[in-house]
Amino acid sequence: MERTNVRLHTHFTDFVKPSQVVPDLAAKDRVAAVEELLDVLVKEKLLTNKKPVLTRIIDRENLETTAIGMGVALPHARVDTGGEIAIAVGRSEKGIDFEAPDGQKVHLVILVVWNPELPGLFNHLFAGLARFLIKPANRQRLFQAKDRAELYAVLSEIELRFYEGDKIIHRASVLRKLQELEIKRRKARKEQQKEIQKHAAMLREELDTALISRFDKLMERYGFAVAEVVEGVCQGCNINLSTQMHSAIEGSNDIYVCENCGKFLVSPAKKKKK
Numbered sequence: 001m002e003r004t005n006v007r008l009h010t011h012f013t014d015f016v017k018p019s020q021v022v023p024d025l026a027a028k029d030r031v032a033a034v035e036e037l038l039d040v041l042v043k044e045k046l047l048t049n050k051k052p053v054l055t056r057i058i059d060r061e062n063l064e065t066t067a068i069g070m071g072v073a074l075p076h077a078r079v080d081t082g083g084e085i086a087i088a089v090g091r092s093e094k095g096i097d098f099e100a101p102d103g104q105k106v107h108l109v110i111l112v113v114w115n116p117e118l119p120g121l122f123n124h125l126f127a128g129l130a131r132f133l134i135k136p137a138n139r140q141r142l143f144q145a146k147d148r149a150e151l152y153a154v155l156s157e158i159e160l161r162f163y164e165g166d167k168i169i170h171r172a173s174v175l176r177k178l179q180e181l182e183i184k185r186r187k188a189r190k191e192q193q194k195e196i197q198k199h200a201a202m203l204r205e206e207l208d209t210a211l212i213s214r215f216d217k218l219m220e221r222y223g224f225a226v227a228e229v230v231e232g233v234c235q236g237c238n239i240n241l242s243t244q245m246h247s248a249i250e251g252s253n254d255i256y257v258c259e260n261c262g263k264f265l266v267s268p269a270k271k272k273k274k
């Protein structure tokens, strides 16, 4: 079970003070952007061990970009900082290349460092952010806010809620990548296994424990856990999904569960635009 104290927080800005928001990032690339935001956390006394955290975040970034598309990236690491969570937000007018899946430059960087004891907190935060940022009007207001105060005012509208209903918001690409690594690990030679396992562990930490245990059971039983939906049919069991579920999944990065075979349903992977 997730720790219950996080339920007391209802807004994104419960975790972020105005001084943790940088309206005009000086950084021109993603490593510099992450470093600039980590410096903010150090200054705010939310972080002391900057260097290992930077390494950790960049390792994670190299494994799979944390850009979610639409001009937003969420670099993150699960590291014990003494507190529960440390967040810094940076905006870049020119945009920074995060190798986003949609090829767009990133104008809003939300850096999150959270305590390993709080696995559920990040998902909670992530779901709330994704729900807010999916709306173009909200992104425009964040990208165009004239100063720190205005930017903070928009950020304070972001509400955090636990998952509702039958979907897991914006985590399909992470689950897909985890499956890819697990399949690779099974085929790999012994000396390569450790490295793959290390990468897989990084992704496992980001996902809910209930989801992970279901994932492992499915992998064990079928050799795969994530099924794509092609033309409304679950590729895990060849059964037609309801029209409603099919249209919800199409083109989305959310995870659903097949009512027939119990596998995780995702939209087919998009080809990277160059």
Ligand SMILES: [Zn+2]
Binding pocket: 227, 234, 235, 236, 237, 238, 239, 258, 259, 260, 261, 262, 263
């Ligand atoms: Zn199925």
